[in-house]
Amino acid sequence: MGALRAEARAGGDRVRRRRHRRRRAARLREARRAAIAEGRHRAADQISVCRARGAQRAVRARPLSRVRLGAVSYLNVRPLVYGLERRDDVSLRFDVPSECARLLAAGEIDLGMVPSITYLDRPTDRIVPGVCIGSDGPVASVALFARKPIHDVRSIALDTSSRTSAMLTKVLCARKFGIAPAFVPHQPDLAGMLASADAALLIGDPALFVDYAALGATKIDLGDAWTSMTGLPFVWAVWSGPSDAVTARTVSVLNDAARDGGGHLDAIADEYCADRPERRGAARAYLRNNLRFALDARAIDGLRTYFREAASLGLVADRALEWFA
Known part of the structure; x- marks a missing residue:
């Protein structure tokens, strides 16, 4: 057991x-x-x-918000906005110069490539340094067209798409041509303008591509007239907006776009004229030979001189140039 x-x-x-x-x-x-x-x-x-x-x-x-840019709808601005449409931090729209100015005044855009005279209308605005639409001699795209010698002109039909060009016409009539014509606002239609006045002001693409010889008219280039009178470039348009509209980064982006565009002028002209290939040669020559995009010391002198001349005729009130940092 x-x-x-x-x-x-x-x-x-x-x-x-x-x-x-x-x-x-x-x-x-x-x-x-x-x-x-x-x-x-x-x-x-x-x-x-x-x-x-x-x-x-x-x-x-x-980016917390996109910078809203408005630019003129002509060929001359395309090198300045090269590549901007592909960026996520900006939005870009195109209009005639006077509409860009209106959008800026209404707060519908933050910054506009606007007629340079618009800067004088808005005392709190600043200018983006470094870039502009300018010329130093013939500009080709801003001109008077007439069927008689300029000294015999008694009326001018004005394309009111740009106040800068209209104001320059008045300055040149008083200071260079020695005439005091009547000015009549008109749509940019050269035949209709010459039917109602002795001469016509056209700007932008209409002035660049119009067949004025077919209408028996001659062309007086206002960029050439200005430079021959002053020895200075003329600044047709600038990036401008309220003092708090953009940062230094946006200023840098706009200057970079202008530099990039300057290296692709022929491609820009060809793309712009894709629907009118017969215009490509003229468009290429225009971007290469008639425009300058640097807002440098000479251009600034030209801008100040223009403002002083317009102010001396009582057309505007002059003011100092102020810049975005």
């Missing part, structure tokens, strides 16, 4: 040890599963943190 009891006790011990080992193995398996799960949670947490940080960086990198 004692031997049987001893064997039973030994058997019970073996059973208990097996149960213990099974429980211990189960605990180890559970611990491993918990560790794996914890590792997965930590990895998931790390991924979530990385994603959150990435999203934060994306939010910081994304």
Whole structure:
């Protein structure tokens, strides 16, 4: 009996040890599963943190608002806005110069490539330094057309799309041509203008591409007339807007766009004239030979001189030039 009891006790011990080992193995398996799960949670947490940080960086990198730009709808502005339409931090629209000025006054754009005379209308505005639409001699796209000598002209039909050009016409009539004609606002239609007046002012693409010889008219280039009178360039349009409209970064972006555009003038002309390929040669020559886009010291002298001349005739009130930083 004692031997049987001893064997039973030994058997019970073996059973208990097996149960213990099974429980211990189960605990180890559970611990491993918990560790794996914890590792997965930590990895998931790390991924979530990385994603959150990435999203934060994306939010910081994304501009808070787009700068709204308005530019004239003619060929002469295209080198200055080269590549801007592909940017996410600006929006760009094209209109005639007078409409750009209206949009700026209405607060519908932050910055406009507007007729330079518009700057005098808005005492809190600033000018973007470095870039403009200018000329130093013949400009080709701003001209008087007449069927008689300029000194015999008694009336001029004005294309009112740009106040700068209309104002320059009045300055040149008084200071260079020595005439005092009547000025009549008119839509930019040369035949109709010459039917109602002795001469006509056209600007932009209509002046550049019109077949004036077919109407028996001659062309007087106002850029050439200005430079021959003053020895200075003329500034037709500038980027301008309220003093708090843009940052130094936007100023840099606009200057970079102008530099890039200056290196692609032929391509810009060809694309602009895609629907009228016969105009490509004239468009290329115009961008290369008639325009200057640098608002440098000579251009600034020309702009100041123009403002003084217009003010001396009582056409505007002059003011100092102020710039975006």
